Amino acid sequence: MNALSEIKSHFSAALAKLVDDPTQALGMIRPAGDPKFGDYQANCAMPLGKQLGKPPRDIAADLVADVSLDSLCSNVEIAGPGFINLTLSDAWLNNHLAAAIKDDRLGVTATDSPRKYVVDYSSPNVAKPMHVGHIRSTVIGDAIAKVLRFAGHEVITDNHLGDWGTQFGMIIYGYKHFLDSSAFKTEPVKELGRLYKFVRQIMDYHSTKKQLPTTQAELVAAQQKVEQLKALPETGDKKAAKKQKKELNNAISAAKKLTGKIEDAQATLQATETSPSLAKIAAQHAEIGNAALLETAALHAGDETNLALWKQFLPMCRDDIQKIYSRLNIVFDKELGESFYHDQLANVVKDLEAKGFTRESDGAICVFLDNHDAPMIVQKRDGAFLYATTDLATIKYRMENFDTDASLYVVDHRQSEHFNKLFDVADKWGYNETELTHVSFGTVMGKDGKPFKTRSGDTVGLEGLLDEAETRAATIAKENNPDISDDLLAQAAKIVGLGGLKYADLSHARTSDYVFDYDKMLSVRGNSATYLQYGYARVQGIIRKTEADIAAIRQSPVAFEFEQPIERQLAVKLLQFSEAIDEMLVDYRPNILCNYLFETAQLFAKFFDQCSVKDASSDSLRTSRLQLCDLTARTLKTGLSLLGIEVLDKM
């Protein structure tokens, strides 16, 4: 039990005497914002004063008198309008530190209400090269799964691969028409990737060409509207004038957007038209979009040729993706891709129909929902199913086979509307006992503030990204440590480079977009993986230099001594590890854990500066400090491992 929950349990009974439901008041007990206010503070007296019509300071005094905190706190003070400031006693700290140091789990107890989770993350489209966008889902999902497990929950990780979608139709079409067979023989996946991009380009060319006149007409209309609005006489009415101005601004920005769209379209067209060979192919394959869809449809219908190609391609693609996962050290319990659910989709629609949830509209079978203008389409006019259908089948399958308490979908925030609808339909369908959560995350941007792309406009491949991270880390490691051995350098490059990459993703609030920046990511300072890893390595250095017998110390720790304030601060922080984990899991936010680890490492760096272990003034103080060091290192190592990041003994 951590300090926070222990304090809360002490307050609980006293608060229950004042209000029917103390939950809200208990929520107002939290770590102190400033060390001068002690370690924890209870802020509930002010609102309770209002509610009960008594002065808040009186309420605070009553609470303090009623709650027995002697076993926990050395000091309890009422401050300001009625803040209750709590300072943990050294005896309490000592007990818990000693327990933590003896414990493999560092005193973090497993939850007493374990749940069964499916964490659905990564989910790349196979055969399409993975790019930087996939790494966020992969890294965040993996961290959440690991933390849930550490907290005592049962977790099934599932990589819901896109292995049955239209991209296969495109690749099959490409294979049939544009295959470079020698390239396919030597590097099959690379060739498939090329075919995908090639078909995509021709498809984009035709759809853009078809769309362009419409867009141009829209632009003309938009420009006319701008002129019209500009020409409108000024009205005397303030409100009307304001409305006019707003309409004008809207029209101007609409026209601007259309102009941008047209420029993009023209660039797309030019890319194909300037190459005579490409232009020729484009002309020969005017119906490519439709044809690719037909290849997909044929695959789904069990066409022998296409199915054989799919069966040939899929293992190769999966192996290729697996290379990335191996490098990132990510393992899934299940990899039930879209194709796995293929034969269950018709039944999903049938069942929804039977229950009367569906309605036909324009030939498609739809589920209409309150709060949404557009329905969720579960079967297309041409009879094909959609990802919505697959997602519903997946929910059903997981409930029936895993009996989950919760499913987390670690997916891009752009799909939030899809998930809103999906969860609403699932709820109607009867899956309303299970938690369904879209753990959304923002877009990875380039330094220009636009989605991260290469200079040529392609998305950035993941493999090159990992290489770059390692190379840069190696350079930095070499700079700091010119005599480093090759083995150690390679190891450091991997652990620091990939750790930095993961940490950059995890330490940003997942809901916000973030700017991808190698320099910052591998920064040797600041809130970075390197800083935390360095803290760990420094502890190992101390242990080496002092030749301490850590195993013996762990077995029978001595009393902790807090000679300097920083030692106590660090100790309190170390005991808050489990609070950080609890807090992270409230909204599945890895950055909470990152922050905690960063703060811990910061306190350690100060401790390192101020408190010599080797030259401590007494044996007992030296051992006390060694214990703090050991606990710090283990907290950092464990915390980082929950984030999928490793540490080094020497840096």
Add this chain to the structure above:
RNA sequence: GCCCCCGUAGCUCAGCUGGAUAGAGCAACUGACUUCUAAUCAGUAGGUCGCAGGUUCGAAUCCUGCCGGGGGUGCCA
């Protein structure tokens, strides 16, 4: 048109369920290596938390309106 997200220091970002003087890191400037790892630490400077109202003991946080940016929006995933 409708829906969602965002706007905090020059830059990149934190800020939990409303709490005490809004925080980090980078960049800038000043210091600290005969010392357990300087991949570090100490310090200075930098703010109208987009704007305006409201709710209240208290608002970056909640509500309304406005301004600015992004995303999504019936048969792609």
